Amino acid sequence: MAQTLACLRGWNIPLAQAELAALLPDSNLDNLSSRFILAGEQSIAKLQSTLSCSSGIQCFLHDVQYMDFANDDIDEFMKTVSSFLERMPKRGSLAVRYLRIAGRIDGLSTQSLAGEIGGLAVSHGYSVDLSNPEYEIGLIADGDSNILACGWLIGDFDDSIGTAPRRATERPFFRPISLDPRLARLAVNLACGPIDEYAVLDPMTGTGGFAMEAITMGRNCIAIDMDNEMITGAKQNIEWALENSSAESEYQIMIGDACNLEDSIPTKWHGKISGVVLDPPYERNSHGTHAHFELISNTIDSMRKVVSDEAKLVLIIPIKPDESDIDIQLMHGDWNEFVSMMSHSGAKIIGHWHEHVHASLARLILLATIAPQD
Ligand SMILES: C[S@@+](CC[C@H](N)C(=O)[O-])C[C@H]1O[C@@H](n2cnc3c(N)ncnc32)[C@H](O)[C@@H]1O
Incomplete structure (x- = not known):
């Protein structure tokens, strides 16, 4: 099952959690951390329409892969990212975007890892286009929980809410x-x-x-x-x-x-x-x-x-x-x-x-x- 991860904004996390539950009422939500919530399998169209009206949701990562950076093996994580790229039927231009929430994860350069994932994508047949890509991968590091998550990015990392x-x-x-x-x-x-x-x-x-x-x-x-x-x-x-x-x-x-x-x-x-x-x-x-x-x-x-x-x-x-x-x-x-x-x-x-x-x-x-x- 392709899991979806919701990444919440930080201005009022408990309220953002409640909003997510209201906007996806039929989903089983599972908190990985306070700002990372697994939301089960969701269609891209549903995720886009949810984001377009939401206030507290920053973005979604579709078909998410995640790890606990403090305890899990980064090489194993990169293998799951590689197989995630492999099983997608998509070919075309792609950009890897990265975001740190709630501070840094000790010992991790999110930027370098995003570069590595970009290289991996190229080896799977994608070309890189940072300004106008057909697809975007999101890499998010949560400094609060040490969780690192990667998936197809639905939405963006722009922190200025549309309101x-x-x-x-x-x-x-x-x-x-x-x-x-x-x-x-x-x-x-x-x-x-x-x-x-x-x-x-x-x-x-x-x-x-x-x-x-x-x-x-x-x-x-x-x-x-x-x-x-x-x-x-x-x-x-x-x-x-x-x-x-x-x-x-x-x-x-x-x-x-x-x-x-x-x-x-x-x-x-x-x-x-x-x-x-x-x-x-x-x-x-x-x-x-x-x-x-x-x-x-x-x-x-x-x-x-x-x-x-x-x-x-x-x-x-x-x-x-x-x-x-x-x-x-x-x-x-x-x-x-x-x-x-x-x-x-x-x-x-x-x-x-x-x-x-x-x-x-x-x-x-x-x-x-x-x-x-x-
Ligand atoms: C705190 S203000 C609402 C502010 C609003 N949320 C905003 O963003 O501007 C309360 C409003 O309730 C209205 N009001 C008070 N009693 C009312 C009633 N019985 N029926 C309808 N409106 C009423 C007042 O005229 C006032 O505009």
Whole structure:
């Protein structure tokens, strides 16, 4: 069986692992290390479409060969690379690209080894073309685990994620509430899984952070906000983002109340919402109570009337920047009360991750199943 290896980006590894699992739901994933995940046998087309929407996956190595550089024999590894080249029916021009993640592997020159593999490829009938090759081999050395992996490269080693041009401060309509596109993209994938004909729902879209990512990756999307200024601004941002995108999707950006989604969302989308991404406001009301718990609970009640059976919710909430998973401290309100509110609303928390914002603020990215209701 030709195994595939996913190589994850380093900006938030646990979140990237969760995104990979969401985008390849039918695969048995097996962690070789925190950033190297074996993903079984996959078609090239599936790997390309997964990469094109992902935020946390750097690349895939198809038909991967790997070794533990600290314990295994490099000569044996080169023999497996040689037979991997031999069994491929491909002939043509090829380049070997190399990448080091998480520092160096002691005693290994990844660059020299890439040169050796290039020489091996030539002896198998390939020609080398570094600028415009027909095929690329990826050689990745993980300094954290000492694992060295080599396979057909799907994607590239460019570390500037495709979301960079849509950074919040570059957009025509910016507010401090605007989400980082890298996180927004990952949240959409976590909630919705592989791209399908259903729609992503962003019921409190603000400046359109989630919607922009959903639409530019080719997902159908419904974005709602109760504030007219936000709707005008979100539309402006989406049109701007689409200027540099060839994605085709159906989307609607509209005024509405997240607590009454049934009336706002066109009936053709009822039952056809693949996932919900929610970034609610957090203000105390005039009595100092936490009205946002009620707002979230009412929004969950209302989304349950329009989502599909498999839909998940990703909710982003501000927390104090403590890495502890046991003692989560919300910026506004009590964690245990929050968990109880979620479960009373029909949302079952199935995962949560932290994302650092600055010294005094982090975000909790929370994944929940939401049982639809008639
Ligand atoms: C934190 S902001 C969302 C920021 C957004 N993720 C972005 O990238 O810009 C919350 C938004 O929820 C909207 N909102 C608050 N209550 C709402 C409700 N009941 N229905 C719809 N939108 C609501 C606010 O107008 C605000 O734009």
